[in-house]
Amino acid sequence: MPINYYxxxxxxxxxxxxxxxxxxxxxxxxxxxIEIMLNAVNLLLVAFSKMxxxxxxxxxxKAATSGIDGQLFVFFIMVVAAAEVSVGLAIIVMMYRNTxxxxxxxxxxxxx
Amino acid sequence: xxISQILFxxxxxxxxxxxxxxxxxKNPVYSVLCLIVTFFAISGHYILLNAQFLAxxxxxxxxxxxxxxxxxxxxxxxxxxxxxxxxxxxxxxAGFIAGLCLFLVIVAALKNAExxxxxxxxxxxxxxxxxxxxxxxxxxxxxxxxxSSVLFLxxxxxxxxxxxxx
Numbered sequence: 001m002p003i004n005y006y007x008x009x010x011x012x013x014x015x016x017x018x019x020x021x022x023x024x025x026x027x028x029x030x031x032x033x034i035e036i037m038l039n040a041v042n043l044l045l046v047a048f049s050k051m052x053x054x055x056x057x058x059x060x061x062k063a064a065t066s067g068i069d070g071q072l073f074v075f076f077i078m079v080v081a082a083a084e085v086s087v088g089l090a091i092i093v094m095m096y097r098n099t100x101x102x103x104x105x106x107x108x109x110x111x112x
Numbered sequence: 113x114x115i116s117q118i119l120f121x122x123x124x125x126x127x128x129x130x131x132x133x134x135x136x137x138k139n140p141v142y143s144v145l146c147l148i149v150t151f152f153a154i155s156g157h158y159i160l161l162n163a164q165f166l167a168x169x170x171x172x173x174x175x176x177x178x179x180x181x182x183x184x185x186x187x188x189x190x191x192x193x194x195x196x197x198x199x200x201x202x203x204x205x206a207g208f209i210a211g212l213c214l215f216l217v218i219v220a221a222l223k224n225a226e227x228x229x230x231x232x233x234x235x236x237x238x239x240x241x242x243x244x245x246x247x248x249x250x251x252x253x254x255x256x257x258x259x260s261s262v263l264f265l266x267x268x269x270x271x272x273x274x275x276x277x278x
Contacts, residue, residue: 001120002231004222009124011218013131019211020135023204025197028140028186032147035178036131039154042170046240047232050161054233068239068248074166075249078173079260083267085178089185090271096189103197 006047013040027092027102031085038081045070045077116234119160127153140191144182151175161232163240 013036020033049070056066092102099106126149133146151174158167199207238244249257 001117001234005120005124006232007222007225008219009128011215011222012128015211015215015218016128016131016135018214019207022207022210023135023199025199026140026191028182028191029134029143032134032143032182035147035174036134036150039151039174042166043154043157046158046161046163046166049239050163050232050234050237051230053237053239055230057233057237064244065239065248068244071163071166071240071245072249072253074163075169075245076253076256076260078166078169080263082173082178083263085181086267086271087274089181090274093185093188094274101197102189102191105197 003047003051006044010040010044010047013037013043025103025105027095027104030104031088031092035081035085038077042074042077045074116160119156120234123153123156123160126150127157138196140186140196141183144179144186147182148175148179151179158240160234161240162235162237165240165242165245 017033017035017037017040020036021030024030024033049067051067052070053067056062059066095107096102130146130149130153134143134150137143137146151170155167155170155175158164158170
């Protein structure tokens, strides 16, 4: 599969995530859109890793391990995303307990 | 057009459509369900690229753990379409235009990229198998692996400290 199809798909997913962050006011939906953006980057990293694996397929010294770093980066991104979600949802629950709303426009005290 | 390419297009349309569903649906519960479909479509992409370990981890971590957490929080707060805060029409329109412009800018910036002539290997190649990934992870990436366990510990402590009543 040509790599530019994967590039366009990942860019489209990332931009849908950006659009969601810009157009929604619910803090949980904004958080979910950030997850979409992380997944777009993960998809692109895996596609690039397979692209480099294919590029070095003829080279016997590199054929076994080329492109493996990209997939390990995706693994570490998933680890960080899981930690981020647990802390972020705890913050949102605390915000809901204090203000009884998940509206991000409520949190504008820095503006005044 | 062989079976891999047909699967690629089906999964791409599924991922993009359900990602749009996350952004566009009024009810937060429907947004979470659309997000689960997006994660399964991306896992399908990983299987198509023969990255089997990442596909399973994606399903277990995202669709299994993270989405259950999201659904739990949404149902705990009893959110639905009636109490959902909405931005004004003009702000929504501006957001969509901004997202579209970003898409066009990135696509235009990559118009002459060198890598675009290459192809990704579908349905073959064994770097995504757990044996090779595990060897690389515990030889070259031992230190990041151990540091990520410390990160998990601190995230757990942080979530408990934030969540408990003071």
